[in-house]
Amino acid sequence: MNDQLYQDRIVALAKAKTGAGKLDAPTRSARRDNPLCGDRVTMDIKLDGQGRITEIAHQVRGCLLCQASAAALSAVAVGRDAAGISDIRHDAERAIGREAGDPREPFTAFAPVAAHKSRQECVLLPFEALKDALS
Amino acid sequence: MSFDVAAVRRQFPILSEIIDGRPVHYLDNGASAQTPLAVIDAVRHYETTSRANVLRGVHRLAERATEAYENARAEVAKFLGVQPLEVIFTGGCTAAINLVAYSYGSLLKPGDRILLSELEHHSNIVPWQLLRARSGIEIDMIPVTEDGRIDLNELPRLLTSKTKLVSLAHVSNVTGALLDIRTVVTAAKAVGAKVMLDGAQRAPHGPLDLPSLGIDFYAFAGHKAYGPNGIGVLWGKPELLDAMPPFMGGGSMIGRVTFAETTWAPSPRRFEAGTPAIGPAIGLGAACTWMQALDWTAAHDHEMGLVQRLMDGLQKVDGTRLFGPASLQNRYPVVSFTLDGVHPHDVAQTLDSFGVAVRAGHHCAQPLMDRFDLDGTTRVSMAPYNDNTDIDALLAGVAHAARTLR
Ligand SMILES: Cc1ncc(COP(=O)(O)O)c(C=O)c1O
Numbered sequence A: 001m002n003d004q005l006y007q008d009r010i011v012a013l014a015k016a017k018t019g020a021g022k023l024d025a026p027t028r029s030a031r032r033d034n035p036l037c038g039d040r041v042t043m044d045i046k047l048d049g050q051g052r053i054t055e056i057a058h059q060v061r062g063c064l065l066c067q068a069s070a071a072a073l074s075a076v077a078v079g080r081d082a083a084g085i086s087d088i089r090h091d092a093e094r095a096i097g098r099e100a101g102d103p104r105e106p107f108t109a110f111a112p113v114a115a116h117k118s119r120q121e122c123v124l125l126p127f128e129a130l131k132d133a134l135s
Numbered sequence B: 001m002s003f004d005v006a007a008v009r010r011q012f013p014i015l016s017e018i019i020d021g022r023p024v025h026y027l028d029n030g031a032s033a034q035t036p037l038a039v040i041d042a043v044r045h046y047e048t049t050s051r052a053n054v055l056r057g058v059h060r061l062a063e064r065a066t067e068a069y070e071n072a073r074a075e076v077a078k079f080l081g082v083q084p085l086e087v088i089f090t091g092g093c094t095a096a097i098n099l100v101a102y103s104y105g106s107l108l109k110p111g112d113r114i115l116l117s118e119l120e121h122h123s124n125i126v127p128w129q130l131l132r133a134r135s136g137i138e139i140d141m142i143p144v145t146e147d148g149r150i151d152l153n154e155l156p157r158l159l160t161s162k163t164k165l166v167s168l169a170h171v172s173n174v175t176g177a178l179l180d181i182r183t184v185v186t187a188a189k190a191v192g193a194k195v196m197l198d199g200a201q202r203a204p205h206g207p208l209d210l211p212s213l214g215i216d217f218y219a220f221a222g223h224k225a226y227g228p229n230g231i232g233v234l235w236g237k238p239e240l241l242d243a244m245p246p247f248m249g250g251g252s253m254i255g256r257v258t259f260a261e262t263t264w265a266p267s268p269r270r271f272e273a274g275t276p277a278i279g280p281a282i283g284l285g286a287a288c289t290w291m292q293a294l295d296w297t298a299a300h301d302h303e304m305g306l307v308q309r310l311m312d313g314l315q316k317v318d319g320t321r322l323f324g325p326a327s328l329q330n331r332y333p334v335v336s337f338t339l340d341g342v343h344p345h346d347v348a349q350t351l352d353s354f355g356v357a358v359r360a361g362h363h364c365a366q367p368l369m370d371r372f373d374l375d376g377t378t379r380v381s382m383a384p385y386n387d388n389t390d391i392d393a394l395l396a397g398v399a400h401a402a403r404t405l406r
Helices: A008-016 A064-077 A082-095 A107-115 A117-134 B005-009 B037-050 B060-080 B093-103 B126-135 B152-158 B181-190 B238-243 B278-293 B296-315 B344-353 B366-371 B388-404
Strands: A028-033 A040-047 A053-061 B087-090 B113-117 B138-142 B163-169 B194-198 B217-221 B232-236 B254-257 B262-264 B320-323 B334-339 B359-361 B377-381
Touching: A008 A064, A008 A107, A028 A117, A040 A064, A040 A117, A053 A064, A053 A117, A064 A082, A064 A107, A064 A117, A082 A107, A082 A117, A107 A117, A117 B344, B037 B060, B037 B278, B060 B087, B060 B232, B060 B278, B087 B093, B093 B126, B093 B163, B093 B194, B093 B217, B093 B232, B113 B126, B126 B138, B138 B152, B152 B181, B163 B181, B181 B194, B232 B238, B296 B320, B296 B334, B296 B388, B334 B344, B334 B388, B344 B359, B344 B377, B344 B388
Parallel strands: B113 B138, B113 B163, B163 B194, B194 B217
Antiparallel strands: A028 A040, A040 A053, B087 B232, B217 B232, B254 B262, B320 B334, B334 B377, B359 B377
């Protein structure tokens, strides 16, 4: 089938559900909505004394791209502070063609989204929620 | 069946488009329908032979433009079964409802009530909330039944002597349910309330006879009824329109302007301030004439045959849930469904890769989504030019999504 967007790696990331769920007593929590499509992401985090993430969990009410992105982000977030998270956001932006350069793993999986402008916000929504939680 | 779908399809150039090697299966007619050559030609004819402003010039092009514009009003009026001067051209269906909320709404007093339903499109909710904020009216809401119809058993409880207007979707843009107008009008008249119908999803399915319905206002959008964008219609009973103040001020809507005082032109001009969307109005007139020429008994049977094929096919896919009336009676060809474990946007995106265009999401009806505790649905909305190949392509795409995305 000519089903270019939902390639195996994106589907696998979404199905892996890395970090899906809630934290007991998170240090911070933030929720972001996309008013256009109704997707909603909630990010719970625990931070150490230096503002680095020690635990992360997310709840996504949204599409597969949003779920896959939240899982990919959760997989690499631990140990990073706000600057570190904004650094990996560049990988997501590169993967979907909004910035030049080669993305690092696991964000290469999102390369098919470059051709689907209307879905790119789905990939970025978990980053927005995490940014809010960190600020 | 006598309906010649191939002959209808030939009149819509876009249906022969090939995108990425696939034909277009356009099943998003509820969002915007496609447009036939008759409409494209009418707009082109105006732009190439009669383009000028209306009502203001004495030169021959202005006369041609004015005649074509007023002729379009007459074509729309014929389609609705009303008089031309009762037809107001607006920017769309949303603009038509806002016109009533603003102008008729300005005649209401604090404590007066408007009755809406749980399945309304946001464009028949938010204008009333804005009015409430301006003038202290109250809004009541008729709930929706399990099968996606407005629950008219609740009418007696919700209609009071304070209710001044009942404004409801003629056909739901999510469930396809047709309103039982007679019941609404009888109950509304008993308490002296006016009735407005949002006809956005009904007008694309054939001519109407508005006077026989006993209603007071009717609104619809051109682009959903095979016409151009940027044009819509408000019909109102003349005695009501005559009592209503202007919505916008400007040229063309005045009697006489002095800085001390300005008098208003009679309707419809009172409500058409400024230069109107002349080309789109002419296109909509042509669309109404095109619709009048179609055999809608056969077209409706054809459309509902597609609905049946779709519902039968969806029920064979594990985990699909259909929303809306189970029966084909009193409904129009709009079908909403969910697929367990797959988000509606992912269903719609997969369908796009099968060449099938549908809409996914809340359909600007978030209260209805809340009613069914849904994030959204995938919506299939049909027109007379759709055929079995469209439905079969969609069913193949849904089956693929079910196989690969969960
Ligand atoms: C039932 C209903 N009402 C109103 C509207 C608003 O129409 P428009 O956006 O063309 O003004 C729509 C369009 O989606 C609709 O489906």
